[in-house]
Amino acid sequence: MIFRKTLLFVSLLLVVTACVEVYDIRYTLDANVITVDGTVTNQRGLTVNLRTSRSSGASYYSEPLRECTVEVLVGNGSVVLLKETSSGVYSAPENFEGQVGQTYKLRFKTPSGTRYESDEERIAEAPPIAKIYHKFNQNGILERTGNRVLASSLDVYVDFNDPGDKKNYYQWRWTDFEDQRICATCEGGKLDVNTRECVAERNSKAIYDYICETKCWEIYYSNEINVFSDIYSNGRTVTGRLAAKVPFYYIGPGYPIEGALVEIQQYAISPSAHDYYKLLSDQAQNTGNLTDTPPAAIIGNIHNVNDPTEKIAGYFGAAGVSKSRLFIDKRPYFSDAFKYLTLGRNPVREPDTPPMPPDFIFRPPFALCRASANRTPIQPEGWIP
Numbered sequence: 001m002i003f004r005k006t007l008l009f010v011s012l013l014l015v016v017t018a019c020v021e022v023y024d025i026r027y028t029l030d031a032n033v034i035t036v037d038g039t040v041t042n043q044r045g046l047t048v049n050l051r052t053s054r055s056s057g058a059s060y061y062s063e064p065l066r067e068c069t070v071e072v073l074v075g076n077g078s079v080v081l082l083k084e085t086s087s088g089v090y091s092a093p094e095n096f097e098g099q100v101g102q103t104y105k106l107r108f109k110t111p112s113g114t115r116y117e118s119d120e121e122r123i124a125e126a127p128p129i130a131k132i133y134h135k136f137n138q139n140g141i142l143e144r145t146g147n148r149v150l151a152s153s154l155d156v157y158v159d160f161n162d163p164g165d166k167k168n169y170y171q172w173r174w175t176d177f178e179d180q181r182i183c184a185t186c187e188g189g190k191l192d193v194n195t196r197e198c199v200a201e202r203n204s205k206a207i208y209d210y211i212c213e214t215k216c217w218e219i220y221y222s223n224e225i226n227v228f229s230d231i232y233s234n235g236r237t238v239t240g241r242l243a244a245k246v247p248f249y250y251i252g253p254g255y256p257i258e259g260a261l262v263e264i265q266q267y268a269i270s271p272s273a274h275d276y277y278k279l280l281s282d283q284a285q286n287t288g289n290l291t292d293t294p295p296a297a298i299i300g301n302i303h304n305v306n307d308p309t310e311k312i313a314g315y316f317g318a319a320g321v322s323k324s325r326l327f328i329d330k331r332p333y334f335s336d337a338f339k340y341l342t343l344g345r346n347p348v349r350e351p352d353t354p355p356m357p358p359d360f361i362f363r364p365p366f367a368l369c370r371a372s373a374n375r376t377p378i379q380p381e382g383w384i385p
Contacts, residue, residue: 032052032054033052033053033054033312033313034050034051034065034110034302035051035053035312036050036116036300036313036314036316037049039316039317040104040121040123040317040318041318041319041320042098042099042100042123042320043097044094044097045091045096045097046082046096046098047089047092048082048089048108049089050064050065050088050108051065052064064087065088065110066087066111067084067111068108068109068110068111069108069109070107070108071106071107072104073104073105073106074102074104075120075122080096098123098318100124100320101122102123103120103121103122103318104120104122104123105117105119105121105316114304115306116302116303116304116312117302117303121270122270123319123320124268124270126266126268126319126321127266127322128160129160129266129323130158130160130237131158132243132324134156134157135154135155136153137154138152139338140152140154140155140247140248141247150338150340151247151337151338151339151340153246154246154262154328155246156174156242156243156246156264157241158238158264159238159239160241160266162230162235162236162238163235164234167231167234167271168229168268169227169229169230169273169274170266170268171266171267171269171274171277171319172226172266173226174221174222174243174244174263175220175221175265176219176246176263177218177260177262177376177383178217178249179215179216179218180375181212181256182209182210182211182212182251182367183210183213183370184198184367185207185209185210185343186198186199186210187206187207188201188204188206190350190364191210191350191364191365192365208349208364209343209347209348210365211349211364211367213368214368214369214377215369215377215379216369216375217375217379217383219375219376222244224245225280226242226243227269227278229274243266246260248333248340249340249342250339250340252343252345252347257331258330259328259329259330259331261327261328261384262325262327263325263382264324264326265322266321266324267320267321269317269319270319272301273317276298276300280298283298299311300312300315301315301317302314325381325382327382329384350364352364
């Protein structure tokens with residue numbers, strides 16, 4: 001049972017806000033709107049994404065906001081400078097790590113000289129995950145109407161002890177590592193034996209997929225909004241909280257099915273962050289999913305220093321996080337699963353060609369497993385061969 005419908009995934013950044021507001025940009029903001037995504041956690045690393053977006057009727061556009069001066073102000077008086085590591089993406093030094101109880105504020109200046117600041121946010125401590133386990137869900141992921149199964153899922157649950165000294169709010173995100181056998185796809189050309197890059201061929205419309213030369217893992221990220229308030233469970237043990245619905249990924253016929261290594265990230269967020277994500281979740285439900293054209297921008301905790309009337313979308317936040325990993329053997333579920341094809345189709349191999357003069361090179365060549373945010377040649381910790 002295989003589905004070829006392509007699912008689009010976005011990685012949501014954890015954010016915290018002191019004020020939540022829905023502002024309809026379809027009709028009243030037919031202009032450029034700055035969007036901000038970023039979070040400080042008690043883990044190493046920090047990236048801030050700055051973009052300029054525009055909504056006009058049913059159309060929505062977004063492009064990176066480049067060449068900004070970006071810094072984070074820490075409550076102890078220190079300042080962390082961020083560098084633009086890719087277009088519109090600004091990163092702190094590799095050794096930067098937020099501290100529980102400390103406050104953080106984002107500040108940036110655009111190339112035109114306009115200055116922006118976020119509200120100050122404080123990192124709260126996240127309770128550890130006491131137990132992590134899974135269930136196979138044959139009808140796990142449905143289309144919006146609920147009438148058709150898009151894919152089976154591996155549903156991952158967590159248990160944890162909720163602190164009773166205050167109200168607590170949580171968000172869950174997940175990362176999934178899976179065995180990858182296809183490391184390159186060439187459209188209208190073939191993979192060069194020496195450079196391992198695709199080379200276009202005149203009038204070719206062929207699409208070929210190339211096997212990885214070494215072991216390789218694909219990295220998938222959650223796109224659903226999953227938040228929780230302890231209003232009815234304050235100070236008690238929370239059991240069976242659904243933290244992830246991981247699609248049953250499958251490369252295609254002829255390729256082995258192995259396992260999934262799922263990492264759950266449990267964030268301790270603020271009440272206002274919880275409200276923000278609830279609004280964002282409601283908006284996604286009303287429009288289909290998070291990749292649809294948004295009907296409204298949810299205005300967060302970023303402000304124009306000199307013009308408080310300017311509406312800035314997105315958030316810069318701070319939150320504590322605890323993590324746990326679970327390796328799931330997918331083989332027992334293979335025959336019953338509605339499978340999600342990772343390429344959106346069955347792989348197509350370039351036909352084998354024996355060595356021919358003048359080069360006497362066998363084709364097709366193997367492809368390199370190139371490290372990126374979505375792929376790694378390094379076996380992830382917790383993977384069971």
